[in-house]
Amino acid sequence: MAPLLWHSVGTISILLQEIISVYHSLHSPIPTLTDRVSNRVSDALVLFQCVAANPSTKMPFIEAKLPLYLYPLLNNTKKERPHQFIRLASLSVIGALAKVDDPNVINFLLESEVFPCCIRSMEVGDVLSKTVATYIVYKILINEEGLRYCCTVAERFFALVRVLGSMVLKLAEEGQLAKIPFIRLLKHIILCYHRLSESPRSCDGLRCCLPVILSDAAFIDIIRLGDPSAVHTCNSYFTMSATEPLEYKR
Structure with a gap:
């Protein structure tokens, strides 16, 4: 067609x-x-x-x-x-x-x-x-x-991180995390965080701006119920964001 x-x-x-x-x-x-x-x-x-x-x-x-x-x-x-x-x-x-x-x-x-x-x-x-x-x-x-x-542009990076964090917090505040459409959105948000963590330039900024709820056990359980594969991505993100800045600073 x-x-x-x-x-x-x-x-x-x-x-x-x-x-x-x-x-x-x-x-x-x-x-x-x-x-x-x-x-x-x-x-x-x-x-x-x-x-x-x-x-x-x-x-x-x-x-x-x-x-x-x-x-x-x-x-x-x-x-x-x-x-x-x-x-x-x-x-x-x-x-x-x-x-x-x-x-x-x-x-x-x-x-x-x-x-x-x-x-x-x-x-x-x-x-x-x-x-x-x-x-x-x-x-x-x-x-x-x-x-x-x-x-490479701080304004661009923080605009993205800000809106990602805002979406996570809004989903949590509205109690929508367990619903399928919202889990799909959350999965893409986590994938974006994970990819950003692969850039040494962005790790310090991510560590400052990461919504605390992403590391909450109850939050991880909700993700696991909706999309188990996203849990691995989330865990990988925390591992990389915790270690990459140290390597970058040496």
Whole structure:
């Protein structure tokens, strides 16, 4: 389907017009984005996701700079349901690009400043949007250039650590940790912490900013019930964050 969408005359242009049509609603002081319009734009984004996920159309999609048209949707701070639908659909397109570990894709995402868009979505999105945004950040971090991008600028590093910690504390405060969607989010958060701990540059900062609850026995039991594999990742993170700074300082 993706090659047909990409090569059929005018189709991508029509989908793009549908997406751009909601820009005016993003900053309007009066709620103007209806469920109907939101669903229509989300449908267009689902087709974009199809193109972004296909190996034969992924790079042409990137080379045409089409993901840039989604960034205004991701920088939107409104939390009403129609906006959340569009946010999630937009993140799913970026997630489809990042799913395969392709350095060319990661370089494009870094150069086009998708990182702040993900941070914003982690701050204001619903649990599904937070999960996809955190997944994208993790896929960026497992690339060496992506890890370097995050850890070489203190402001960027602490923005990420702050929002990761904020999500953990909010999950704990709301008593949502035992529910499946929230466990998925928590797993991606832990994976991000673990990857950050592999950078000697970031270990001291992590040790200062780590939410105490992550080392709580009851908290670990909840993770074990939801996703046993995440417990190993969490334990590995604590081991690395405790030892790496000493090696770095020698």
